[in-house]
Amino acid sequence: MKVHSRLNSKKTKEKRIARVLFGAGVVLLLGVTIPFLFTLVGRVVMYPIHSTNEWLRTSSSRLPMFLREQDELVDEIKRLENELAVAQSTDLTQQRLFEENMWLRELLSVHERERIAAAVIARPTELPYDLMQIDRGSDDSVQVGATVYVGADNVIGIVTYTAPSYSFVELFTTPGFSATAFISGPNVMTTLEGYGGGIARVSVPQGIPLTVGNLVYVPGIDPGVFGRVAYVENRPTQPEQYGYIVLPKPVTGINYVAVAKDVVAPTAPPTIEERVRELIKSALLVDTKNFTIGTSTPSTTPTTTPIEILP
């Protein structure tokens, strides 16, 4: 009897499901036939839900704001993750380029100059600003004019005095110091001048796209990256704009430096440019005072009139 009852119940249930499905199908068919009525009913019935939805979307109350901000934060996280992935790939590219560069340098027999590690024993404010004392001197082959680095290629100053056991380093940020510099980005040559207080300054004419983060090189020294432009002072009424460069590390935070063993005579690019310009001028200039025009005789084969330029 029990089995019979279960079977009946199952049959009833199946009938109910079939009835519901049939009813839903009829409603669907009606909806497709008279969509206007269904849309109207739907909009009227769903009005409270619609209002709630609009409140969640546009209200400035705490809850909707919180929910919206949460969505924005999720989007922000996604964006940052993407940026991180891009940055990681860029880092990989930089590493590959660095290795390739080292390999090419090796092929071209470009050897790194020998350096001496030195500890900073006095710095501002113990010494006048933009001056450092290091614990290596002439006994350790430190020479006046040797360049001083922080890290692999961040040049910060020049040795100006050597004693047997110590030396003084004048930083590029010393007031009055000037060097020819190259700004990567706008790719312009300009003059780097010490401003004092651990700051150096480059000036370029208005219109040149000088931006924060541009690398500043001292091309007379190899490798000669000085730093990045940290601030741009641009007043439209002034003919020039200024880029301020700070040291890669604060002066008080520099404990060790590397001093180049040999003194490299810096090559001044403007001088080279001037020489090249003179050469180009002399090559293109035709001295009109000292030239003769040759003529051809009628007996010989006709030729074009040659112009002889006399030296």
Next chain:
Amino acid sequence: MKTILSALIFILIAIMVMQNQLFAAVLLAGWFTWRVGAFLLLPLAIMLDGYFGAFYDVPVITLCAIAWYGVSEFVRPRLLMHYKEYEKA
């Protein structure tokens, strides 16, 4: 308590569909089907399609709801171990 919770979930499904949070809506619909049944989702789907004006085109939500009802009514008894009707019998 169960009725209130079910009613809240029912409204939340509608809001989630309106907010275009379809994944959350599907999850809630799954939970609602398991606890209450899929029958009530049919009028909700019809109303949502009416609200979106989907009857002028293809009422996708209603079609999905009908299919979901059919599937769930066959699957649910197999998932629930102590089904009331069998217990009565």
